[in-house]
Amino acid sequence: MPHLRFFFEAGVTHTPLWPAAPDPDGPYGSPCELDRLPIGAGTRTELERLCRWYQSSIDWDYPPGPSPWPQEEWRLFRRQADAAFAALCQELGDGWRIEMTHTVWTG
Structure with missing residues (x-):
């Protein structure tokens, strides 16, 4: 069963998905390449948009400092x-395990 982690990372603007066990030679890449997953273009576009948006939560002049985003x-x-x-979990369906920081979904 494919097992992926879902989180946003500083400097990564194209995917919030990572293999649970890092494997750059795995079938989905590390980090995961969204076009290798059985998901639609709309889901890929939304995940990429969120990754780009997340980058603005970081003060790039001093990354360990507080976020410029208000609550x-x-x-x-x-x-x-x-x-x-x-939406991602629903689209992937059965046979996938996707983890979020506080959520684990197994279909």
Whole structure:
């Protein structure tokens, strides 16, 4: 059963998906290449959009410092990321295990 982790990473603008066990020679890449997954163009576009948006949550002049985002933007981002995660899990269907920081989904 493919097992992926879902999280956003500083500097990664194309995917929030990573293999549970890092394997650059694996079937999906490390980080995962969205076009290798059995998901539609709309889901890929939304995941990429969220990755790009996440980058603006980082103060690139001082990355370990506080985020420039107000709480309201964090809440909006989290709602949209949760919705994208749910859509991804539904689209992948049975036979996949996808983990989010506080959520584990097995279909």
